Every structure is written in structure tokens, then in C-alpha cells.
Amino acid sequence: MANDTNYKKDKIGNHALKPETMMMSYGYNPQFSEGSVKPPVFLTSTFAYQTPEEGEESFHIMAGRKPAPEGNVGGLIYSRFNHPNVEIIEDRLSLFEGSESSVICSSGMGAISAILLAYLRPGDVIVQSAPLYGGTETLIRKFLPQFNIQTGEFHNGLDEAGMLSALREAGNKGRVAMVFIESPANPTNSLVDFAALNRVLDVIERETGHRPLSVCDNTLMGPVFQQVVPHGIDMAMYSLTKYVGGHSDLVAGAVCGSRDMLKAVRATRGALGLNLDPHTSWMISRSLETLSIRMQRAADSGRKVAQWIADNPYIKATILHPDFIENDAYQSVYKRQCLGPSSTFSFVLDISKADAFRFINNLSIFKSAVSLGGTESLVCHPGSTTHSGVAPDMRAKFGVTDGLIRLSIGLEHPDDLIVDLDNAFKITFDSTSD
Secondary structure (H helix, E strand, O other), X not given: OOOOOHHHOOEEOOEEOOHHHHOOOOOOOHHHHOOOOOOXXXXXXXXXXXXXXXXXXXXXXXXXXXXXXXXXXOOOXXXXXXXXXXXXXXXXXXXXXXXXXXXXXXXXXXXXXXXXXXXXXXOEEEEEEOOOOHHHHHHHHHHHHHHOOEEEEEOOOOOHHHHHHHHHHHOOOOEEEEEEEEOOOOOOOOOOOHHHHHHHHHHHHHHHOOOOEEEEEOOXXXXXXXXXXXXXXXXXXXXXXXXXXXXXXXXXEEEEEOHHHHHHHHHHHHHHOOOOOHHHHHHHHHHHOOHHHHHHHHHHHXXXXXXXXXXXXXXXXXXXXXXXXXXXXXXXXXXXXXXOOOOEEEEEOOOOHHHHHHXXXXXXXXXXXXXXXXXXXXXXXXXXXXXXXOOXXXXXXXXXXXXXXXXXXXXXXXXXHHHHHHHHHHHHHOHHHO
């Protein structure tokens, strides 16, 4: 970050400004836009150069033939490559994640695709944590093998020896080029120990002379309750559709990491046309201003709702909320890596799919929908929706059973959410309620 540029100011004297403060102004100079306090939406497909020499230089930088100026990604050319609105949110998301740079894409799956296509080649192997979001599972397990990219997996991100064994076994298929993890995982909130994973990658590098890249889907907690790049993970990936967008009114994704690491991702985004449009980028700049307070409020409500479900008088429930998972190894990693629990969690009941559907149908405030992290509270049955494309035996292995129900807690008053749940539990599971 350039401290001598007023609109990229990150310090006052020796005091480092907090991300929440910089979300209001960082990367935007009102004097460039008629004094407008908020950035306008730059609805243009192309950008004019003052001279043809400037245009030539910009294309050299964009194509990677010349390095970009320090702290810059190059001049504006064409909105498929970059535009002011996307550059503003790339700067600001990097501040929250604690990364050197970010690349914004048109969806979370677009961000994942840009990473995989930038760094994987035929004959390579990608090792994943399990479970992953259903769309990611499908991309890795079904799409990549069509291009002779093999897969491996591990099921316990807290088991260092198990992760090492999984990577060594995957190495029998080819060069292990990447480890893709989701931590916390959707929908179980299982964790991967970043320090342990880095030690495993150190061993693989010593044994093979090659260090696989590490990528973490940080959607469920980041960037307010978890930053993964500062923990030594090469790239953080986000579905900005969720908490960062935060209003269930946009679709976008992001990749965060070092400038060098993201050069290939940025080039892939431009080549495949995965850049985000100016209007949606502007909406994200709006959302970043309230991200911290939204996530904090939703997390507070989520704890209260999870506690009520744990204590409910109608049916025994297992709570897959980070604060309620009674496992010493889990809690040790959770306290080391995370600053809070976020507000998406699942609970598991010993019931059939039909009973799960009946319960969901008895809710009034919670909307039955996929996605998460919006201002409204959502309820989802992952086994029949987000993870329905995963083979039944794999779902069973991951714990995505017919009785697993996922909640995304929004900004309604928690007392009202609890009353809604109490009513649905009573109607569905209390035999005396008739």
C-alpha cells in the first residue's frame, strides 16, 4: 500500500488504520470524480488513452510483458480486464483478508475455476479436504478428471499424519500440484489446521522437491472472523455472494494472495472473461462498509439460536456450531485460527428426510433457500440441495445425512427466530401438540 497517496492512506502517523475505517475511502479519490463522496458506477466497456504510447505500455503490463508499477495492476484498458469499480473492491478486500492483492471474479465458482485453470495441468493431482461445497465437489471430482487431472482427499483436517498420508498416496498418481481446503467446511463447520497443513507441505517439498499450492475457501468465516493468508495459506478464495455481499442481491467471487501468486489467476480471469461487472462491484463496495457490524450482529444472534436448539425440549439435537463442538483438538485449532464463529451452522436430528422437510415447512421467518450470509435468515437441507450432486455414500461419509439441517442466521431479532424455531419444533416433533 502506498502511504504517500492520500486516497490509499493506511496510517495516521504511526497508527495503522483498521479495515473497518478504510472500507469508507481506501482506493478512491473523490477529486477524480467531480468530488463525489462515493465512487460512481463506471459504466464503460473501454478506456481512452492520452497517447498511443500510454496504450502500448498498458497492454505490455496487462499481458505480463512488463511489470506493473509498485502497488498497481496496470492502466485501465477494457472492462473485461479491469475497471475502477473492481479495482476499488480488490484493494479493500485485501485489507480485510490481510493479503497483498486480490482478484475479483463474476462468481465464487468463477474464482475457483480461475485458480484451478491457472495452476493445474494434465497429469497433475489436486488433493481436497472433505466435505467441500457441492459445486466445488462437482468441479473437482467430475470436471477436472476429463482433463486428466486426478484427485485425492483427506477427511480429517485436524489429523496431521492423516493429511500427510493422503498427500503421499495422491503422489502415486502424479505431481501433487495443489491442496484445496474449505475451513470451516460447509455444512459441517469442520476445520483444517493451517499450521499442520503447512508442516505437511514442508515434508512433501523435502521429499519431492515441489511444494503444492494451498488454497482455502474462506467464505464461511472470512474475512472478519478468519484471515487465512496471514496463516501461510497461498490463496484465500471467497464467494462474495455470501457475507461480503451480504444482502442476497448479487453474485461474485474473489481470490486473495500475493501479487506474484495472483498474476496467473488475473491473466486467466481476463482470458476467460470472468471479471465482475461495474455495477455489482459498486454494490460490493457498499456492502464492505457494513461487513464487520453485520457479521458481528449475526454471529451474536447465531450463538443464541444454537443454544436454544441445543436445549430444546422436543428432540435431541447435535449442534455443529464452532462454539458447541466438544472436541479438544477442534477447539484448540478454532481458538488459534478464528476470532469468532460466524453465523452459519447446522444441527443434526435423528429423523427421516420427510420429517426434515416437514420441519422446514413449519417455519415462518426462516426462508427455505440455498446460499447463506444474507440479512435474512435461511434454512437449507443440504442433502437434497447443495450436496445432492455428491454420491450418497460420500454424503454419508461426510456426515451430510437426511437429518442435517443448515441455518444461516441473518439480522432479524434473535428472540423472534427462536420463537419461530420453537413453533416449528413443537408442531413437528411434540406428539402432545395435537
